[in-house]
Amino acid sequence: MDKLSVICYIIPSMIMFCCGVYGFITRKNMIAILISLELMLNAVDINFVVFNRFLFPGQLEGMMFTLFAIAIAAAETALAIAIIVNVFRAVKNVDVSDLNKLKL
């Protein structure tokens, strides 16, 4: 176990986080944007678990936070999907570039 250090876990999770941010900004399909957001939230979960496991092995605070964060992420996704379904009914599309009617 001591062959792998914290950094081996943090680098993939940060790459995941950056991919999420990149996808959030560039993607046009709302489902793809939602997947990018999930990537960001999961990167946070990995960070908490790894920091807890390697830096503070005597406690469970990070693990507990991760459990709650997963539940919150699930709630967020459910609500976002519901809103996207509503939008699909209204405009027959899930492309964000069609949602530009609110202007001056």
Place this chain on the structure above:
Amino acid sequence: MDYSQFLVMYQEIGLLVLILLVFLFDTFSSKEAPRGLSMFTVVLFGLLTLAGFVTPCCKEVASAFGGMYVTSPTMVAIKNVLNIGVFIVLIQAKGWAHSEFMRVRRGEFYELLLITLFGMYLMISARHFLLFIIGLETASLPLAALVAFDKNRYESHEAAVKYMLTAVFSSAIFMMGLSFVYALAGTLYFSDIAASVIDGGAMLIVAVAFVIAGMGFKLSLVPFHLWTADVYQGAPTSITSYLSVISKGAAAFAFFVIMVQVFGPFYNQIWEWMLYALIILTITVGNLFALRQKNLKRFLAFSSISQAGYIMLGVIAGSAQGLGSLIYYILVYIFSNLAAFGVIQSIESKTGRVDMDSYNNLYSTNPKLAFTMMLAMFSLAGIPPFAGFFSKFFIFSTAVASGSVALYILVLIALINTIISLYYYLLVVKAMFINNQEDCVIAPFKSSVSDRLGMWICVAGIILAGIVSCIYNGIVNTSVHNPEYIFTIFAN
């Protein structure tokens, strides 16, 4: 287990009981006469608001759940201020809640609205980041559902998508910042973090930046404000008024506590300059964009962005006085903004118009509404006899209290922006009183009793909150004599 610790959460428990009662009333009331629900909610919530003032509130700090939840006179004060705002919003929403569209959905509206308030209570009282995140999400997720509430209108959908995606994005960034804080401190208790992080280096800077960015989305500070105007325009007007005052007020208070208690020791090294830049950007950009708005809801969105910048002056002051001024500013902002939204909502429900041009010559047809709107604009702009002047005065004076030259320059910039903001606030007043070359498109009408009651409360607040000085003194005393030790900045 000691169950008496729950008694310190009496405001939360009262609100939860209220939510359950509304839910039961909604479920078991007869569907033929469903109009009683809004009266039931408003009366019960009014009683809850009063109870917040008269209960023998704890004079010292009390905590529950091993210190995760803390309450003190300051927390009670900010919750009472939010209660007043929600009470006015509930009164003003009565007309909308009685429309035909809302007939079967009225119960959901009230339950979701009150649950977001419960989340804000948790945000305010949380002294552990886990409870804070739960409160934050409890406050922002039902709000997304409320923004999407008007499902026959396309605008509501677009606003909901924008609100939801930015809310999730911002909480992901916020939690990423928290994970770095956890790596540095090994704990998520606010007070323990401040005690255990000695010198974080680059990682701490990233963590603070992420936390500020995450909260900046909630507060609509400027680089993170892009969702605000669209969401305010698209959401139902009752929800817009709720978003602009209540959720912003709760987030501002929580932001103060996080910055001062958790990151207080790094005030000079790290976050003073970040916040400094954000405040200048927020006030200036908010003002400049407000100048060119024609839709009154978008106009108030940009106005609320620049008001958020003024509120942040209380955070950068970082003192007990700053906290008191921040709460007072939120109280005054609630009265002024809700008066403006009350007028907009009343006119929108009668004529469907929210653009500034249709307000031309409003004084000739609806003088009382025009007068209320004028008072609201004067108070938002900060013209002396009204409360807005005093709130700006106190927040400026606490910002310069530490005597640093940089903060003097910041307040000077804020002052110049106040003058710019006078221009666009007075544009509305000019449209109503001076532009009388054409006839007003809004026919004379009589607002409903609930609308008038809401506006009367707001007008009384605008006039009295500044002149009755015991209000400000009372609020500041709670935070100055606050035994809870969150002020670490100026300790040395």
